[in-house]
């Protein structure tokens with residue numbers, strides 16, 4: 001196969017060797033090959049239907065491209081840096097294989113609309129894989145939430161004990177975060193699904209193309225409506241990395257909690273050995289490497305978002321070579337989001353809860369102080385006064401080194417005579433969580449209701465797809 005540049009007609013000197021390597025993208029854009037070929041086949045079919053290519057030419061192109069795809073998949077295709085990018089490598093190989101018909105494939109298109117189409121086709125496919133991993137993670141969260149709907153742990157604000165909550169409720173908070181992430185990706189997939197092909201270099205083409213036909217062959221909802229916009233904008237990539245950044249921020253927060261909970265000091269959960277590693281020097285260590293790494297990876301995804309925003313911010317219309325820099329951040333974001341989701345979805349079902357440790361922690365730090373205040377309010381004390389009474393009772397407990405529930409009725413009564421023997425029903429952890437019995441509250445039956453609703457939404461989604 002000749003490495004002669006496909007655009008060398010007007011050039012009299014060869015490209016500087018370093019510039020050739022510096023401007024080439026084939027090293028990374030070769031992963032778009034299957035989508036490049038898919039786009040080219042659809043383009044050739046449309047051209048033939050419009051009478052721009054003959055049936056024979058179209059058939060030769062399709063056979064040739066299919067053979068090239070086979071070679072690419074078997075890792076037998078020879079990529080050449082001289083041929084710059086995935087598009088020209090494939091076109092040159094096609095022409096070498098089938099002759100002149102190969103040279104006609106590029107009629108009515110440009111690499112500018114070609115690459116914009118390839119990236120969209122690729123990202124659309126990857127979004128489906130990401131969606132599937134997210135669904136798997138969500139299903140795992142529902143199972144653990146159900147299993148631990150009654151398990152009580154301290155809920156925190158400022159990482160200080162606030163009020164008792166149920167572990168199931170905490171898992172369902174994660175669920176909500178991730179369900180919003182899915183809807184952000186779905187939204188991205190909708191806007192992504194317009195087809196750039198036909199925009200050609202920037203202004204459209206003089207050939208009698210049928211863009212609706214190509215769009216239909218490639219499963220796009222419609223052709224992009226403006227040729228300049230079609231070849232130049234990469235906002236779909238920015239939108240993806242923005243949604244990916246928010247997802248990674250969520251995974252990072254979840255990771256942080258897993259790390260804290262699995263420490264010896266908290267001991268709320270045990271992570272399965274398969275997601276931890278040891279230390280080469282400290283034999284006692286079991287480090288939560290997987291959540292730590294995911295927490296760390298969030299940073300590089302945020303970085304890719306910044307890279308893509310900066311890449312686009314000063315570009316005049318239409319295509320500029322700057323856009324070649326969209327691929328590496330986008331590829332890396334997709335790879336790391338997929339990897340992080342896969343490992344998270346595997347790790348969550350393998351968590352072991354330690355309810356006795358959670359309970360012991362919930363019994364420290366006066367987690368039911370608000371319940372005592374609410375009790376006083378129900379017995380006619382204004383909330384501000386009740387707050388004061390409870391504050392004094394807590395100070396008394398701090399001095400004595402005990403919890404509110406451990407005080408005798410007489411001791412409690414010295415702070416307010418509105419306190420009766422029934423107060424102990426409210427000072428218990430079970431009483432505290434059960435009392436928060438409304439939509440979105442931590443009561444075990446509300447957690448079960450939230451799980452049931454989430455299952456219905458998941459079923460509806462699968463029925464619709």
Ligand code: ARG
Pocket residue numbers: 025029085111112115319321323324325
């Ligand atoms: N490798 C290029 C990219 O990734 C393909 C488009 C090149 N177009 C051009 N006019 N040089 O953006």
